Amino acid sequence: MIFADSGSDYASSKYVIHGVLFDGTSSFRSGSRWAPEAVRKASHNYEPYDFECDCELLESLVCDIGDTEYGNVDDMIVDLEATTSRIVEDGKVPIALGGEHSLTFPCVRALANKMELIAVIFDAHLDFKENYLGNECGHACVSRNVFGLSVPLIQIGIRSGARDEYERALDTSAIYTMDRIRGVGIKKILKDIAPLVENKAVYLSIDMDVLDPAYAPGVGNPEPYGLTPLELRTAIREISSRVVGFDMVEITPDYDMGISALVGAKLVRDFLFARIMTDYEKP
Numbered sequence: 069m070i071f072a073d074s075g076s077d078y079a080s081s082k083y084v085i086h087g088v089l090f091d092g093t094s095s096f097r098s099g100s101r102w103a104p105e106a107v108r109k110a111s112h113n114y115e116p117y118d119f120e121c122d123c124e125l126l127e128s129l130v131c132d133i134g135d136t137e138y139g140n141v142d143d144m145i146v147d148l149e150a151t152t153s154r155i156v157e158d159g160k161v162p163i164a165l166g167g168e169h170s171l172t173f174p175c176v177r178a179l180a181n182k183m184e185l186i187a188v189i190f191d192a193h194l195d196f197k198e199n200y201l202g203n204e205c206g207h208a209c210v211s212r213n214v215f216g217l218s219v220p221l222i223q224i225g226i227r228s229g230a231r232d233e234y235e236r237a238l239d240t241s242a243i244y245t246m247d248r249i250r251g252v253g254i255k256k257i258l259k260d261i262a263p264l265v266e267n268k269a270v271y272l273s274i275d276m277d278v279l280d281p282a283y284a285p286g287v288g289n290p291e292p293y294g295l296t297p298l299e300l301r302t303a304i305r306e307i308s309s310r311v312v313g314f315d316m317v318e319i320t321p322d323y324d325m326g327i328s329a330l331v332g333a334k335l336v337r338d339f340l341f342a343r344i345m346t347d348y349e350k351p
């Protein structure tokens with residue numbers, strides 16, 4: 069099964085969906101390797117038309133190239149970087165469906181080799197560990213690894229991290245905690261980051277645990293007091309026109325009867341609607 073309304077052939081597509089079946093460094097709840105299948109299934113629940121964008125999800129623009137399964141993190145990093153590079157060199161926007169958050173690192177590296185980039189990461193967790201369970205490329209190290217590529221970071225929705233992670237991250241990253249978002253509202257936060265992303269190529273990573281577990285309980289490391297799906301949609305719409313690469317990670321469908329996959333599929337579609345509207349339908 070392919071993602072709904074993504075029946076384009078690769079050559080003529082502009083947005084390329086691929087599933088990354090890897091959850092090898094997951095610690096608390098593994099199973100995100102099953103997410104691409106669940107997200108694709110959920111995507112068929114939705115209409116191909118969006119009223120607010122007044123636009124259709126055009127079959128001719130989106131291609132789903134299927135999944136790649138990985139046995140270990142080192143293989144995943146090498147291969148996914150190559151796949152992402154190829155998609156970007158072909159002039160398309162890669163959309164990676166995880167899998168766990170460690171996959172963001174090779175996706176960002178592929179893009180950072182080609183252009184000046186800023187990463188916008190929605191996540192409950194800082195992910196600034198120097199290593200996690202003996203692995204420097206584990207899912208809990210991903211933001212530190214992205215920063216290590218000299219890619220500036222904006223982290224939104226943060227509400228969890230060890231003391232040393234905060235110390236490391238505060239020096240290097242623009243951090244918007246949940247408490248701050250709840251204080252001033254997501255629209256104010258988006259206004260604050262607008263000058264940081266203006267005229268920049270943006271890599272957008274969505275760890276689904278940024279949402280409150282009430283909305284997305286099936287994730288690898290659920291963390292209370294999160295964003296609502298509507299707040300996340302607002303943010304995605306706001307940033308979408310600058311995005312050169314996108315991923316959605318950490319959904320573990322077995323833990324919630326597919327609720328998080330339904331929300332995830334909707335958000336991927338909302339990203340596509342917003343992009344298609346700005347790229348193709350409005351002058």
Ligand SMILES: [Mn+2]
Pocket residue numbers: 191192193275277278289318
């Ligand atoms: Mn997380």
